[in-house]
Amino acid sequence: MADKLPNVAVIGLGLIGSSIICATQYFGAAATVTGFDASKEVLLEAEKIGLPVNLVDDIRAAVRDADIIFLAVPVGAMAGVVKKIISNLKPGAILTDTGSTKRSVIDDINPLVLPHISFVPGHPLAGTEFSGPSAGFPTLFKNHYWLLIGDEKANSAISVIKRFCEKLGSMVEVMDANYHDKVLAITSHLPHLIAFTIVGTASDLEHDLKNDVIRFSASGFRDFTRIAASDPTMWRDVFLNNDEAVLEMLERFTEDLAFLQKAINQREGDKLLNLFKRTGEIRRSIIDIGFAKE
Amino acid sequence: MADKLPNVAVIGLGLIGSSIICATQYFGAAATVTGFDASKEVLLEAEKIGLPVNLVDDIRAAVRDADIIFLAVPVGAMAGVVKKIISNLKPGAILTDTGSTKRSVIDDINPLVLPHISFVPGHPLAGTEFSGPSAGFPTLFKNHYWLLIGDEKANSAISVIKRFCEKLGSMVEVMDANYHDKVLAITSHLPHLIAFTIVGTASDLEHDLKNDVIRFSASGFRDFTRIAASDPTMWRDVFLNNDEAVLEMLERFTEDLAFLQKAINQREGDKLLNLFKRTGEIRRSIIDIGFAKE
Numbered sequence: 081m082a083d084k085l086p087n088v089a090v091i092g093l094g095l096i097g098s099s100i101i102c103a104t105q106y107f108g109a110a111a112t113v114t115g116f117d118a119s120k121e122v123l124l125e126a127e128k129i130g131l132p133v134n135l136v137d138d139i140r141a142a143v144r145d146a147d148i149i150f151l152a153v154p155v156g157a158m159a160g161v162v163k164k165i166i167s168n169l170k171p172g173a174i175l176t177d178t179g180s181t182k183r184s185v186i187d188d189i190n191p192l193v194l195p196h197i198s199f200v201p202g203h204p205l206a207g208t209e210f211s212g213p214s215a216g217f218p219t220l221f222k223n224h225y226w227l228l229i230g231d232e233k234a235n236s237a238i239s240v241i242k243r244f245c246e247k248l249g250s251m252v253e254v255m256d257a258n259y260h261d262k263v264l265a266i267t268s269h270l271p272h273l274i275a276f277t278i279v280g281t282a283s284d285l286e287h288d289l290k291n292d293v294i295r296f297s298a299s300g301f302r303d304f305t306r307i308a309a310s311d312p313t314m315w316r317d318v319f320l321n322n323d324e325a326v327l328e329m330l331e332r333f334t335e336d337l338a339f340l341q342k343a344i345n346q347r348e349g350d351k352l353l354n355l356f357k358r359t360g361e362i363r364r365s366i367i368d369i370g371f372a373k374e
Numbered sequence: 375m376a377d378k379l380p381n382v383a384v385i386g387l388g389l390i391g392s393s394i395i396c397a398t399q400y401f402g403a404a405a406t407v408t409g410f411d412a413s414k415e416v417l418l419e420a421e422k423i424g425l426p427v428n429l430v431d432d433i434r435a436a437v438r439d440a441d442i443i444f445l446a447v448p449v450g451a452m453a454g455v456v457k458k459i460i461s462n463l464k465p466g467a468i469l470t471d472t473g474s475t476k477r478s479v480i481d482d483i484n485p486l487v488l489p490h491i492s493f494v495p496g497h498p499l500a501g502t503e504f505s506g507p508s509a510g511f512p513t514l515f516k517n518h519y520w521l522l523i524g525d526e527k528a529n530s531a532i533s534v535i536k537r538f539c540e541k542l543g544s545m546v547e548v549m550d551a552n553y554h555d556k557v558l559a560i561t562s563h564l565p566h567l568i569a570f571t572i573v574g575t576a577s578d579l580e581h582d583l584k585n586d587v588i589r590f591s592a593s594g595f596r597d598f599t600r601i602a603a604s605d606p607t608m609w610r611d612v613f614l615n616n617d618e619a620v621l622e623m624l625e626r627f628t629e630d631l632a633f634l635q636k637a638i639n640q641r642e643g644d645k646l647l648n649l650f651k652r653t654g655e656i657r658r659s660i661i662d663i664g665f666a667k668e
Contacts, residue, residue, distance in 0.1 A: 205592050209657075225590055263586050266576050271594030274568055277631045279653040281623070282560050284630075292557050294659045296499060296519055296547075300565030302660060303597045309657035312650035319638045319646055329575070330635055334628075336578075337571045341624055344617050349610050356606035359573040363503075363603035365588045366596060 085111040086244070089146035091139065091161055093117040093126045094311070095207060096178045097152030098216025103248040105132045106218035116142035117213075118153075126213040140168040148174050148244060155179035156317035159188040171196040174237045178204055180264060180314070182229050182257040184321035198237035201229035201257065203264075204250060211311040222249030229257045265325035269318055270333060273326065275307035276315070379405040380538070383440035385433065385455055387411040387420045388605070389501060390472045391446030392510025397542040399426045400512035410436035411507075412447075420507040434462040442468050442538060449473035450611035453482040465490040468531045472498055474558060474608070476523050476551040478615035492531035495523035495551065497558075498544060505605040516543030523551045559619035563612055564627060567620065569601035570609070 088110040090097045097115070104110045115133035117123050127135055136142040143149050143165045151158055158177055169175070175197060179185045182201050193199045206224040208215065226245040232238045232254045242252045282293050282301070297305065319326055343351040382404040384391045391409070398404045409427035411417050421429055430436040437443050437459045445452055452471055463469070469491060473479045476495050487493045500518040502509065520539040526532045526548045536546045576587050576595070591599065613620055637645040 205590060207592075227590070259586075262583065263590055264592070266572075266579070267587050267590055267595040268592040271572060271598055273634060274572065274631070275594065276650055276653050277634055278560075278565060278568065278627055279656050280649050281627045281630045283652055283656050284626070285560070289556065292553075293561050294656065295663065296521070296557055297561050297660055300569065300601055301561040303601065304565055305653070305657040305660055307594050307597065308650075308653035310650075312647050312654065315650055316643050316646040319634075320641055320643055323638050323641075327635065327638060330631075332578070333572055333575045334631070334635075336575045337568070337624075337628070340567060340571055340613075341621065341628075344613050344621060347614055347617075349614055352610040352613055353606050355574050356570055356602075356604075356609055358577055359570050359599070359602035360606065362573050362577050362588065363599040366591055366599055369589065 085109065086147035086240075087112045087114070087145050089114045089116070089143045089149045090133070090152060091116050091142065091149065091165070092152035092157075093122050093131065093213045093216075094152060094314075095211055095215040095220075096204065097150065098126065098131055098213040099206075099218070099220035100150050100152060100178070100216075100248070101131060101133045102216050102218040103221055107247050107249065109244060109247040110148075112145070114142045114146065118157075122213060129214050131213050131216070139164055143173075144168055145170065146173060148176065148241070151175065151177040151179075154311075154314045154317040155181050155185050155321045156313075158185050159192065162189050162192045166192055166194055166197065169194075169197050172198075174198045174200060174240055176200040176202045176228075176241050178202060179321075180268065180318045181322040182227075182260045186229065186257055198235065200235070200237050200241045202241060202245070203227045203229075203260065204245070205268075206250070207310075209306050209309045211314075219249065221245070224250050226250035226252050227260055228252060228254045229260060230254065261322050261325045262329075265322055265329045269322055269326045270329045272307055272310060272315055273319065273330065274333075275304040279305050279308040379403070380441035380534075381406045381408070381439050383408045383410070383437045383443045384427070384446060385410050385436065385443065385459070386446035386451075387416050387425065387507045387510075388446060388608075389505055389509040389514075390498065391444065392420065392425055392507045393500075393512070393514035394444050394446060394472075394510075394542070395425060395427045396510050396512035397515055401541050401543065403538060403541040404442075406439070408436045408440065412451075416507060423508050425507050425510070433458050437467075438462055439464065440467060442470065442535070445469065445471040445473075448605075448608045448611040449475050449479050449615045450607075452479050453486065456483050456486045460486055460488055460491065463488075463491050466492075468492045468494060468534055470494040470496045470522075470535050472496060473615075474562065474612045475616040476521075476554045480523065480551055492529065494529070494531050494535045496535060496539070497521045497523075497554065498539070499562075500544070501604075503600050503603045505608075513543065515539070518544050520544035520546050521554055522546060522548045523554060524548065555616050555619045559616055559623045563616055563620045564623045566601055566604060566609055567613065567624065568627075569598040573599050573602035 113133045204226045206220045407427045498520045
């Protein structure tokens with residue numbers, strides 16, 4: 081398979097699935113690309129916007145000739161998809177997913193995988209707050225990390241997926257599932273939970289105040305509303321499937337917030353100032369590695 | 375003063391003060407612009423970058439000929455500045471501030487104002503995470519709200535400041551101080567407090583995990599680090615001076631967060647989904663009024 085381009089199937093035509101399709105075509109990474117979505121509406125939208133893919137409305141037919149199958153559905157829906165397709169996959173086919181949690185997806189899928197099929201858990205660290213086939217674009221993964229789970233030496237399928245993801249422009253790192261879930265809990269899951277919460281708090285305010293909050297939304301809050309506009313189903317599944325790491329980080333966060341609350345209450349300005357100086361340093365570290373502008 | 379351009383003095387040459395200077399020159403809004411900062415270092419930086427202003431190292435001399443004086447210092451430093459300059463102001467001069475909290479600034483400054491001077495509390499809803507004279511730019515206020523406090527009919531000085539701020543490109547709204555502090559507590563102060571907190575939580579993680587959090591910082595966390603890189607002294611003063619409204623909103627937020635924590639713990643996906651659908655609507659409202667892109 082190193083010599084010829086693979087046939088690729090993409091299950092789920094949301095932001096990530098449709099971006100994989102666009103990127104695969106854009107970078108010429110596959111011989112054929114087949115796409116399926118369980119929603120007729122989504123399939124119709126994909127057809128209407130001319131998503132560059134062979135659309136198939138039978139999930140088993142979609143994966144039959146595939147060498148690589150991308151599962152780009154909410155993490156809670158992964159196992160159901162695998163149950164439907166597993167006996168239709170070609171010997172040697174590689175299944176890979178794009179879910180934001182990895183421990184739960186592995187626990188769900190591993191028992192279903194047949195001996196002649198490989199499963200490579202994956203997670204592209206890329207996204208926007210938009211959903212659906214029309215949200216996809218070919219450079220979504222460019223210069224973004226794509227995390228794969230497992231041991232590259234023990235599993236040659238990882239190398240195949242790694243090369244494919246690199247063709248889409250991403251930087252691949254291989255790591256352990258539990259470590260992945262812990263890092264993502266603090267970098268992505270908890271920030272989303274907090275953004276959802278504060279925008280919810282604002283939406284519960286009395287009518288006039290709520291309208292003025294929307295009208296005068298300053299940069300802080302406006303950034304939070306963008307994050308809190310992300311796909312509801314996907315995020316429900318993330319929190320239910322990375323509950324342990326999210327709850328652990330949430331507990332630390334809540335303690336730290338209570339510390340600041342007390343500092344404000346007791347007018348301890350030095351405690352506030354010390355923290356605010358420290359947080360600026362984290363930003364500078366991110367700027368130093370080239371991920372944000374100065 | 376409606377007929378001729380005013381002499382303007384700006385006290386404090388940070389992001390806001392230096393942007394007022396740049397904007398005033400850019401839009402030709404003043405006859406002269408004088409600038410002062412209590413820090414010799416900041417004055418030198420302003421001189422070095424050629425900030426378009428008459429730099430003066432004596433605060434009393436800086437305000438002597440001014441028709442309008444902008445106080446662009448942290449809210450905790452307002453009263454000290456007013457004490458120094460108040461007896462040097464021309465009869466008819468108008469003092470205005472740019473602080474992010476209004477109730478406390480009014481309580482601090484009103485007792486110091488002399489009968490022949492007007493004070494118009496103000497707050498431009500504009501900013502970036504950068505600080506100092508080199509952070510200023512002439513279009514910072516363009517298409518942003520500039521909130522003024524008071525009763526426009528009872529106080530003609532408000533109209534003068536309103537016209538001036540509009541010349542700098544901003545949209546002016548006149549409102550009550552307590553209402554201002556409540557709206558800002560939820561749109562700006564609480565989001566900043568939360569961003570400072572979560573970035574602080576991350577910076578307390580053990581060394582390797584912290585490094586990977588920085589390396590794999592996804593969009594959620596990265597947005598928070600930008601917010602949490604804002605000027606420490608300014609934000610310490612904001613929380614100490616709008617403590618009542620911030621603590622009230624923080625209490626609501628903490629309750630809402632506990633609700634979600636419980637929902638994750640008890641695997642109540644519907645509760646999560648309902649909230650996440652609701653928060654998307656707030657984003658759409660902000661898009662509808664043209665403050666964010668679809």
